[in-house]
Amino acid sequence: MPEYHTQQRLAQMPRLPLHGSIDLTYRCNNVCRHCWLWLAENAPERADELTFDEIVRIADQARALGCREWAISGGEPMLRPDSSQ
Numbered sequence: 325m326p327e328y329h330t331q332q333r334l335a336q337m338p339r340l341p342l343h344g345s346i347d348l349t350y351r352c353n354n355v356c357r358h359c360w361l362w363l364a365e366n367a368p369e370r371a372d373e374l375t376f377d378e379i380v381r382i383a384d385q386a387r388a389l390g391c392r393e394w395a396i397s398g399g400e401p402m403l404r405p406d407s408s409q
């Protein structure tokens with residue numbers, strides 16, 4: 325028989341970010357009809373993207389908090405100049 329938790333008991337449990345999601349860029353070289361991410365490859369918003377080191381730092385901090393699963397998406401992540409690192 326499964327054990328059900330009361331709201332009070334749930335409030336006492338550790339709050340872990342088990343799942344993370346990150347968009348590495350909003351730029352894309354495709355124009356899929358269903359998608360809203362149509363920033364050009366050389367769009368000026370490129371300057372606002374996280375650096376590789378910032379992404380690694382965020383992932384490390386999330387992992388230290390308990391995060392064990394990531395969804396990595398975009399845009400087209402391969403447009404990043406550091407995509408081969």
Ligand code: SF4
Pocket residue numbers: 352353354355356359360361362398399400
């Ligand atoms: S981000 Fe994905 S779905 Fe959107 S335009 Fe690019 S390839 Fe298509």
